[in-house]
Amino acid sequence: MTFLERWRESLGETRPWDFIKPDTEMASKELASERYSICLSCPLFISTTKQCSKCGCFMSAKTRLAKAECPEGKWHKV
Secondary structure (H helix, E strand, C coil): CCHHHHHHHHHCCCCHHHHHCCCCCECCHHHHHHHHHHHHCCCCEECCCCEECCCCCEHHHHCCECCCCCCCCCCCCC
16 A cells, blocks of 8 residues: 555545635534544654644644544544
């Protein structure tokens, strides 16, 4: 499996550009905050860039998408 295929698989249903689409369902502030706090304690979290080293996403954005999922299964979509 290529890097790009692994990356696509780790994203689940969401894509980076979903964040700017007007019809994208967003998670509540409480849920996004809960998800992000899980990311902060994860060993895969890159604190300098605020990214997940597995999926490469910027977690402050990804945690706000209702249908986003953690590639490690630590939190799930709404």
